[in-house]
Amino acid sequence: xxxxxxxxxxxxxxxxxxxxxxxxxxxxxxxxxxxxxxxxxxxxxxxxxxxxxxxxxxxxxxxxxxxxxxxxxxxxxxxxxxxxxxxxxxxxxxxxxxxxxxxxxxxxxxxxxxxxxxxxxxxxxxxxxxxxxxxxxxxxxxxxxxxxxxxxxxxxxxxxxxxxxxxxxxxxxxxxxxxxxxxxxxxxxxxxxxxxxxxxxxxxxxxxxxxxxxxxxxxxxxxxxxxxxxxxxxxxxxxxxxxxxxxxxxxxxxxxxxxxxxxxxxxxxxxxxxxxxxxxxxxxxxxxxxxxxxxxxxxxxxxxxxxxxxxxxxxxxxxxxxxxxxxxxxxxxxxxxxxxxxxxxxxxxxxxxxxxxxxxxxxxxxxxxxxxxxxxxxxxxxxxxxxxxxxxxxxxxxxxxxxxxxxxxxxxxxxxxxxxxxxxxxxxxxxxxxxxxxxxxxxxxxxxxxxxxxxxxxxxxxxxxxxxxxxxxxxxxxxxxxxxxxxxxxxxxxxxxxxxxxxxxxxxxxxxxxxxxxxxxxxxxxxxxxxxxxxxxxxxxxxxxxxxxxxxxxxxxxxxxxxxxxxxxxxxxxxxxxxxxxxxxxxxxxxxxxxxxxxxxxxxxxxxxxxxxxxxxxx
Amino acid sequence: xxxxxxxxxxxxxxxxxxxxxxxxxxxxxxxxxxxxxxxxxxxxxxxxxxxxxxxxxxxxxxxxxxxxxxxxxxxxxxxxxxxxxxxxxxxxxxxxxxxxxxxxxxxxxxxxxxxxxxxxxxxxxxxxxxxxxxxxxxxxxxxxxxxxxxxxxxxxxxxxxxxxxxxxxxxxxxxxxxxxxxxxxxxxxxxxxxxxxxxxxxxxxxxxxxxxxxxxxxxxxxxxxxxxxxxxxxxxxxxxxxxxxxxxxxxxxxxxxxxxx
Ligand SMILES: Nc1nc2c(ncn2[C@@H]2O[C@H](COP(=O)(O)OP(=O)(O)OP(=O)(O)O)[C@@H](O)[C@H]2O)c(=O)[nH]1
Ligand SMILES: [Mg+2]
Numbered sequence: 001x002x003x004x005x006x007x008x009x010x011x012x013x014x015x016x017x018x019x020x021x022x023x024x025x026x027x028x029x030x031x032x033x034x035x036x037x038x039x040x041x042x043x044x045x046x047x048x049x050x051x052x053x054x055x056x057x058x059x060x061x062x063x064x065x066x067x068x069x070x071x072x073x074x075x076x077x078x079x080x081x082x083x084x085x086x087x088x089x090x091x092x093x094x095x096x097x098x099x100x101x102x103x104x105x106x107x108x109x110x111x112x113x114x115x116x117x118x119x120x121x122x123x124x125x126x127x128x129x130x131x132x133x134x135x136x137x138x139x140x141x142x143x144x145x146x147x148x149x150x151x152x153x154x155x156x157x158x159x160x161x162x163x164x165x166x167x168x169x170x171x172x173x174x175x176x177x178x179x180x181x182x183x184x185x186x187x188x189x190x191x192x193x194x195x196x197x198x199x200x201x202x203x204x205x206x207x208x209x210x211x212x213x214x215x216x217x218x219x220x221x222x223x224x225x226x227x228x229x230x231x232x233x234x235x236x237x238x239x240x241x242x243x244x245x246x247x248x249x250x251x252x253x254x255x256x257x258x259x260x261x262x263x264x265x266x267x268x269x270x271x272x273x274x275x276x277x278x279x280x281x282x283x284x285x286x287x288x289x290x291x292x293x294x295x296x297x298x299x300x301x302x303x304x305x306x307x308x309x310x311x312x313x314x315x316x317x318x319x320x321x322x323x324x325x326x327x328x329x330x331x332x333x334x335x336x337x338x339x340x341x342x343x344x345x346x347x348x349x350x351x352x353x354x355x356x357x358x359x360x361x362x363x364x365x366x367x368x369x370x371x372x373x374x375x376x377x378x379x380x381x382x383x384x385x386x387x388x389x390x391x392x393x394x395x396x397x398x399x400x401x402x403x404x405x406x407x408x409x410x411x412x413x414x415x416x417x418x419x420x421x422x423x424x425x426x427x428x429x430x431x432x433x434x435x436x437x438x439x440x441x442x443x444x445x446x447x448x449x450x451x452x453x454x455x456x457x458x459x460x461x462x463x464x465x466x467x468x469x470x471x472x473x474x475x476x477x478x479x480x481x482x483x484x485x486x487x488x489x490x491x492x493x494x495x496x497x498x499x500x501x502x503x504x505x506x507x508x509x510x511x512x513x514x515x516x517x518x519x520x521x522x523x524x525x526x527x528x529x530x531x532x533x534x535x536x537x538x539x540x541x542x543x544x545x546x547x548x549x550x551x552x553x554x555x556x557x558x559x560x561x562x563x564x565x566x567x568x569x570x571x572x573x574x575x576x577x578x579x580x581x582x583x584x585x586x587x588x589x590x591x592x593x594x595x596x597x598x599x600x601x602x603x604x605x606x607x608x609x610x611x612x613x614x615x616x617x618x619x
Numbered sequence: 620x621x622x623x624x625x626x627x628x629x630x631x632x633x634x635x636x637x638x639x640x641x642x643x644x645x646x647x648x649x650x651x652x653x654x655x656x657x658x659x660x661x662x663x664x665x666x667x668x669x670x671x672x673x674x675x676x677x678x679x680x681x682x683x684x685x686x687x688x689x690x691x692x693x694x695x696x697x698x699x700x701x702x703x704x705x706x707x708x709x710x711x712x713x714x715x716x717x718x719x720x721x722x723x724x725x726x727x728x729x730x731x732x733x734x735x736x737x738x739x740x741x742x743x744x745x746x747x748x749x750x751x752x753x754x755x756x757x758x759x760x761x762x763x764x765x766x767x768x769x770x771x772x773x774x775x776x777x778x779x780x781x782x783x784x785x786x787x788x789x790x791x792x793x794x795x796x797x798x799x800x801x802x803x804x805x806x807x808x809x810x811x812x813x814x815x816x817x818x819x820x821x822x823x824x825x826x827x828x829x830x831x832x833x834x835x836x837x838x839x840x841x842x843x844x845x846x847x848x849x850x851x852x853x854x855x856x857x858x859x860x861x862x863x864x865x866x867x868x869x870x871x872x873x874x875x876x877x878x879x880x
Binding site: 294314315318319322400404416 | 643655663664665666667668669670671672673687689691693694695696699702
């Protein structure tokens with residue numbers, strides 16, 4: 001087992017505390033010589049606004065980011081990029097930091113490249129943007145294209161037809177069994193071996209334990225079954241703590257362990273999937289937020305200060321399903337978590353305006369936030385001027401409302417105490433949830449899928465405000481029925497996300513993710529038809545995870561990243577305004593790729609006010 | 620059945636505020652799901668916070684619209700309970716016949732209701748999951764034990780006496796709380812008593828009908844008209860009138876400002 005200490009990237013620990021050099025698994029051939037490896041640092045993600053700007057007051061600084069033209073943005077990038085930066089960027093491009101196994105690396109290193117000798121770099125091919133005159137977008141990419149090596153692949157097949165990463169070498173059944181319970185010990189205890197075998201077969205584990213070593217929650221297997229393993233984790237973590245050091249992650253074979261410590265809690269992610277440490281860490285942060293959301297920070301702190309050996313699983317009782325559904329959405333692959341951004345329902349500006357007005361008109365006096373959400377996509381928000389909403393809080397709410405069954409299966413309206421840690425981690429708010437049936441045929445309402453369900457979520461600090469919120473909901477629905485908004489929402493849901501070819505006819509792109517950095521929102525093309533199955537979707541997300549990790553690797557000032565592999569071509573483009581990630585067939589011509597990407601970016605800019613909530617309703 | 624479909628001639632209609640209380644996982648939500656949608660889910664997720672549902676129940680002389688608070692049984696939500704039972708006219712205190720600790724918890728709830736809820740509150744003690752016992756394996760109506768029929772229901776099939784039930788002697792019988800013990804307690808405290816199965820539907824509607832009948836006429840506020848809805852909260856059949864009834868009541872009770880239209 002190789003351990004790796006990672007200094008806190010947020011600066012709490014100086015870099016020098018990293019006493020051990022990074023050691024890769026010995027079975028991995030010649031990938032270790034990358035210049036960055038010895039630093040032993042995990043690449044931090046770029047700074048992100050932690051509030052939705054539409055819901056934030058500090059618009060001043062952000063308006064500066066509004067793009068007029070893509071080229072203008074590119075120029076800024078290019079001019080700030082020094083040759084040294086470009087060099088170091090180049091050397092850190094490989095998939096470092098991802099918990100991939102030897103097989104994954106092997107498949108990546110099969111990539112043909114004129115720089116085949118630089119094995120680490122062969123995995124991904126980056127062209128640094130020239131320092132000269134950026135010129136037209138197309139010209140820029142043309143330049144880029146000319147420096148990239150040929151991409152002809154031997155035995156290339158269709159898009160993501162086979163797993164690019166060993167971690168994804170799994171079929172639909174395999175992925176579905178990932179979410180199945182391992183089962184319980186029988187009375188004789190003679191099935192322990194079988195259960196442990198099932199437990200070890202899982203590709204992804206989350207373990208939350210207290211500093212005292214008590215298991216608090218595990219995604220798979222109960223505390224009794226795996227207490228031995230939890231003990232080992234606890235021992236390893238405390239070994240470093242005793243030395244006044246923080247263990248941030250380590251590898252064992254093809255498995256990556258990432259540790260996040262928050263107060264008296266250790267959160268551990270164990271992954272054999274294509275995810276970087278930072279991506280795993282974000283997932284652990286979200287789980288921690290869920291715990292705070294259930295307990296609030298003061299009561300969590302209090303519990304442990306009174307009794308360090310507190311068994312937290314009791315106070316958390318009932319929120320296990322929330323933790324599990326959150327964890328499973330990460331395992332299935334969540335663009336929202338990857339990008340730390342929210343998705344909105346695409347509707348016309350005037351329709352969104354009408355909904356905003358309905359929200360403002362019907363606003364109850366004790367309302368804090370009002371949200372209209374269609375299948376996890378935000379339709380409209382109303383909020384007080386001085387309070388912004390945090391994407392992390394919304395992620396928790398959406399998970400509770402749309403992913404976990406507890407609320408939806410209740411059948412009626414719900415009234416739920418929640419702490420929104422991003423808003424205020426020390427107290428509860430009260431959330432009213434009502435699902436709307438906006439379909440004409442009410443009989444088969446059971447068939448309404450997650451993506452089609454529409455919820456009104458009204459949040460108040462007053463725990464007695466249920467009937468007030470209910471009255472607001474009724475008034476709001478009446479308004480939206482009268483001004484046709486409900487019909488518009490229904491239409492927008494029916495239309496769904498556009499296919500890439502709807503946006504750019506004949507495009508080579510099969511899928512894209514676009515994040516508007518200023519709005520902290522993202523948009524994407526439809527999964528269907530190519531990425532409808534769990535397996536394909538998981539492979540797609542692995543491609544994105546890989547692309548995202550490479551482009552955000554520490555010290556790289558990469559703006560464009562092009563990765564060719566046997567089953568797909570992926571392409572990332574980052575500017576101060578947006579991040580665009582696209583997937584195309586292997587063998588895709590780079591000019592076509594670049595042209596399509598810039599057309600997508602132009603399309604988003606044209607449709608910005610339909611795709612994103614800009615401003616929102618403020619009172 | 621409880622659907623108000625039979626209302627050719629308009630009957631007076633009144634609403635009854637009802638709260639369900641009881642330990643986690645005893646089947647509160649399942650009882651409500653059976654009553655409102657005549658449905659059952661094998662693996663129902665725990666309720667978070669509380670759910671509010673409505674359902675009409677037709678009596679010979681009037682229609683009762685239940686406004687139901689299905690509360691979460693988990694300990695961490697217990698402090699919110701007073702909010703839900705404070706104005707309730709009826710309470711369903713549920714335990715699980717296969718789990719003795721849940722009856723203890725039910726007794727605590729009964730005591731709290733008697734201390735803190737409105738004095739006239741109608742309380743029904745409900746032992747759920749009857750299907751897991753020998754006298755509930757059959758869907759026959761006789762399996763359930765209403766207050767005054769409990770004796771005969773006992774001897775329903777296989778002659779499973781209470782002694783056997785308590786000792787879990789008969790194979791396949793998971794009963795851990797005897798009907799006699801629960802009836803005795805219910806009689807002492809003046810509660811309605813039923814054993815139910817949300818899974819098979821045994822006795823579920825009966826509980827709600829019995830409650831509807833037990834609410835004194837005097838405490839029934841008559842609503843306007845009979846309404847045509849089935850009480851689901853879907854858009855199609857939720858009339859603005861319904862909500863106005865709620866609004867009025869609640870505004871009076873909490874002295875809160877109404878909707879800020
Ligand atoms: N066999 C059987 N199982 C039942 C019955 N009623 C409920 N269950 C099961 O018991 C479990 C808990 O039921 P719920 O209705 O969620 O219990 P609850 O009282 O609402 O639980 P909380 O919301 O956590 O307070 C579920 O898995 C149900 O399927 C019943 O009558 N018979
Ligand atoms: Mg429940």
